[in-house]
Amino acid sequence: MYALTIANLKMMARNRQTTFWALFFPLVLVVVFGLFDFTATNSSKFAIIDAAETPASILLIDSFGELEARGLLDRQEQPPSLEEGRHLVASGDLDYLLSIPAEFGEAANFNGPTLMTPQNGSTDPTISPVPVTLIVGGEGEERNQLVIGAVRQGVQRTVGNASDALRPEGQASALPQDGATLDPVITERVAAATATYFEMVLLGLVAMGIMTHGTISIAVRISNYRNLSILKRMLVTPLSIWKFFAAEVTAQLLLAIVQAAVILAVGVFLFGAQINGNVLHMLPATILGSAVFLNLGFIISAWANTPAAASGMGNVVTLPMMCFAGTFFSTSALPWLLPYAADALPLAPMITALRDIGLRDATAWEVWPQLAWLAGWVAATALVAVRVFRFS
């Protein structure tokens, strides 16, 4: 069996054209999706909790008008509380949340150097406004800097106006001019669980690649072997037939792992996708998923009379799954009962598991429902494959 596995790998390596295109077709999609800058084209979701509702805070809010007008920010409803707002950021429903404290911009705050102490309890008598808090969940660093800058500017302008109006003639501006003292903007970064659309798609493509390669290439190989009587030739040797299949499956699984690694690597190193989770935890989902699709390939090869038919049937099986099972879009966008049907297909749990591990730093055992579902698919498809398989 070892010899056969090695031989299989050799054959795959030498059949460069087929293997390459089948294996790395998803890479084309990775590049396509990687080249689009989804963060640049989408506006970031932004909300403000204005506890002050003073002229100063309104002025500050106004200062975002320009970013909104440029389509960079999309202002959302005000969350009921700061805590809930923070959750919204953490869950990815908001990219930025600006919290303006009640004391913000109260005219009295700027009367004298000692009227206001910094929140950290320091007794440094530096004049300082009550800082606003910006909770940042967005992934795009450029965008983050833009928004933070805008807030800082807005605060300085607002507070500057207020203090100028109140300051006695000739006195220096009350506002600290350098960053040596307290920043008027406290930025708080929330590790947002959400990943960019590209990262979602990337993991979808890993699963998709394993699916299409597993299903189609094994279906084509086996029906080709049958047409050439290679299967029969194996049967007249004392080789146990399970060893023959085990060797096929082992070689394909190894290839699936390489394929997943290459696709991930391209996404991460070439297009800057961030994979937070432990990649090794993706192995069970990769192997189980791959096994399901190999079984499907064996089943198809039993029905297809020619390798060309096998390829066509493989596409018929895999394409709808690719579209419906959430590679590119969320299954919840489907009407009626279809989301449930789509989630039941083997590709969906595989993608979910990979995304949970890759993007939400889940461990392999945390995605056990998906793995269990995949294992069920492995068992069911293996049963069917064994029943329908034919050698000639």
Place this chain on the structure above:
Amino acid sequence: MTAAIRVEGLAKRYGNFAAVDDVSFDVKAGEIFGILGPNGAGKTTTLEIIEGLQAPDSGQVTVLGKDIQRDANWIKARIGVQLQSSAYFAFLTLHEILTLLGSFYPRRVPPNELLEMVGLADRAKSRINQLSIGQSQRFTAAASLVNDPELVILDEPTTGLDPQARHNLWELIQAIHARNVTVVLTTHYMEEAELLCQRLAIMDRGRIVAIDSPSELINRIETTYTIKLESLQPLDDSQLKALGTSGNLNRTEFGPHAQPQRDNSYLLRLDKNPEALNRAINCIVGSGISLKHMEVRPATLEDVFLELTGNELRD
């Protein structure tokens, strides 16, 4: 001497079609045994049952003294098989294929030795699709020997080969036989069967119609000579009638469909009457047939086949 293969009352049906119908024969150890028959006669099905690829509906088959159902793996380890249309992995070299196949067996012959034997030593690093048809047929024969078998089964080893490649393969089969290996082969080439096989079973429509050595089979039939003649004009009715009384003028060998330019060809089979040859020659001369070509040859296996089955043996 024990039988290498013993087949008793073997039957295999596909729906209503009896592919193999109550077939019994023995193959003696050390002989070259041929199964001759047209396509669809049941040759391949019989072999596939012996090879363990198909289960019989009824009957019993023992190979090297063991039951094919009970001791399939024991048997598989000791026989070599060349399937009718078996290709090999396109992306492995000849040497790699032989190494791989050998790895399935407890006993194996080094790949280089096998390639040497079939004259492909210099092609060890080639792939199967880089070989000519003759070479790849020799290679598949070599592949059937990876386990140093006691018995090889070759299913139509020479089909599709040009005459020279066919002769090469005949020599190879004889070389295999010289290594004390029992050889079973199927063919639909009469001359091949006659030349190679020590004993021959003629199969038609799932049954064995005769089994003996080629010379005995020829001796047993009615036909002694066959006269093939070609006239300049088509024969008229009286000429045909005259010929018909002198022998068995059953048909033209080269029918209008096969070779229209030779549709004045006739075949006359003579029976065992000692006067038959004389009578036929006199008749041809006496009836004024303008001959273009005439050929008298002794009976062959083809005549045996025709007489036994009434069928022309064609591909």
